[in-house]
Amino acid sequence: MGSAVTRPDAATPDWARIRADFPLLQRQVHGKPLVYLDNANTGQKPAGVIEAVDAFYRRHNANVSRAVHALGTEATEAYEASRAALARFIGTRGDEVVLCSGTTFAINLVAYSWALPRLKAGDVILVSRMEHHANIVPWQLVAERTGASVRVAEITPDGALDLDALQRAMTPEVKLLAVAHVSNVLGTVNPVREICREARRRGIVTVVDGSQAVPHMAVDVASIGCDFYAFTGHKMCGPTGTGVLWGRREHLLAMPPFLGGGEMIREVSFDGTVFNDPPHRFEAGTPNIAGFAGLRAAVDYLQGIGLDAIQAREAELLAHLTSVLDAAGGVRIIGRAPHKAAVVSFLVEGAHAHDLATLLDLEGVAVRSGQHCAHPLLQFYGVAATCRASVAFYNSHDEIDAFAAALHKVRRLLG
Known part of the structure; x- marks a missing residue:
């Protein structure tokens, strides 16, 4: 494929x-x-991506991790090969890469699986003024349920983050900082490495929305130093309904499942369930296998250029x-x-x-x-x-x- x-x-x-x-x-x-000229909304697809999706359905279509027959093996290998390619693409390893439907799902996963069990009244979630709704609304929902509050990190009139004000806003009650790598409206490229370094010094967990960054520049999550990084496949020449949440391994291991169902379990009984290890713990149900075959082709294409x-x-x-x-x-x-x-x-x-x-x-x-x-x-x-x-x-x-x-x-x- x-x-x-x-x-x-x-x-x-x-x-x-x-x-x-x-x-x-x-x-x-x-x-x-x-x-x-609407590429920030969705990117167009090269022929190789379209052909990879077509080839999966024509030659390899089966569910992943469900069957020992040849097609099931081929589908699982294609899916896991996409995970490996995406991990290399952002400079990490496969067991820290959760495959999902896109940035919105990825951020909600962090909100409900990391933030909801940990935050409490008096805690603060710091969010920049320039965020997409997908990096605002989940934090508001978590705040409503936990008693935490959302604090806004403001911008300057030219559309840059006010970094001095941002650092002043990183007070002891701030437990999480959500920030875009690149603004989908302004095009502003935020200095996420510097921002995450300052947050880490204060014990603040960072969530970076990389949807508008990954299609346009090399991204290395280890160099950035964030705790979570989310991006969407369809903006980087890949199919819709594909995306990635990268999380530090220690966070993923400590997070409960977000959704329950097939693939995210190791053993089920009516007395209780033993969950799978991350990242599969967070991948309940049948994924967009053909879409991820296409996304792997998109990664190959971008890296080829x-x-x-x-x-x-x-x-x-x-x-x-x-x-x-x-x-x-x-x-x-x-x-x-x-x-x-x-x-x-x-x-x-x-x-x-x-x-x-x-x-x-x-x-x-x-x-x-x-x-x-x-x-x-x-x-x-x-x-x-x-x-x-x-x-x-x-x-x-x-x-x-x-x-x-x-x-x-x-x-x-x-x-």
């Missing part, structure tokens, strides 16, 4: 050749060539995208932190974000509009919604120019 994608020399990527690996990017929308090359390419595209928006006039960019990933949220004078996105779609340009699952962040900026253009390595400078032309046309239509 190997990937059939074309892998150029990692030292000198041929970006046009790489773009051709993505079938969907060849289509038209409303009679116009598609310009897909090289994460450093991807990061450099996207930095070029981000600079171009920012420059065309600055040149447009009447455009307000939300978030200009010094260190950014390839995400730009913006407003156009006199145009509602939804109207703008709808009209851009008629020109074949796909951007996101709305609150981006980050209501508290948009409240900080005093806006109801923004448009968000987010690029990936398979985008091109020509596409950004096409976006600029479409934006100019739409602004004329809006008067």
Whole structure:
């Protein structure tokens, strides 16, 4: 079930050749060539990922860890090979990698299996202003049930974390810190290694949302020094319904199961159940086996290009995208932190974000509009919604120019 994608020399990527690996990017929308600038929402899939999913269902489909026949063995081997590949991808070992449906599930697993049994009245969960709802709401639910409280770590007007204020907020009652590696709205790249070091000095457990980081830069969880790291497969060229929770082994061993059912048990009787060791303890039921076969192909694909090359390419595209928006006039960019990933949220004078996105779609340009699952962040900026253009390595400078032309046309239509 190997990937059939074309892998150029990692030292000198041929970006046009790489773009051709993505079938969907060849289509038209409303009679116009598609310009897909919604990569922070979900990434597109190279042919090798699609073929890996197809090959699993055509040749290997069976359940994992359930049967001794050939198909069952092949399915289990494919699933565990994906775990091993993902572990190497983030610089860890397989017994610390929980395979799950995505970041939302992963963070909820930490909330209900680590935080809920431990937190109590008077404890504090520290959460940054720029978090996705998936890294806010689970902590609110835990706080309601335990008597703990949620404290907000604020940002600066340019969209960076206020690191001095963050350190001051790390008081003795703070037991857990939840922070995004990269903001899905601002593109801000947070210094998570420094943040986690300061938290560790104070005995604070850290949960890092890596959904917007893993597709765009090399990630090494040991170097970051966090306690938990979560990311989603579909944002990194993989299938939907796939993701990872990495946790320090000592935490996983001490955590009770989140869900009960098949695979997470070792022995069941009516007198009691003996649970499996982590990570399988947290993988109840039939997983998305084909999806993880595809995610392994996505990991191979990204590594074939090289994460450093991807990061450099996207930095070029981000600079171009920012420059065309600055040149447009009447455009307000939300978030200009010094260190950014390839995400730009913006407003156009006199145009509602939804109207703008709808009209851009008629020109074949796909951007996101709305609150981006980050209501508290948009409240900080005093806006109801923004448009968000987010690029990936398979985008091109020509596409950004096409976006600029479409934006100019739409602004004329809006008067």
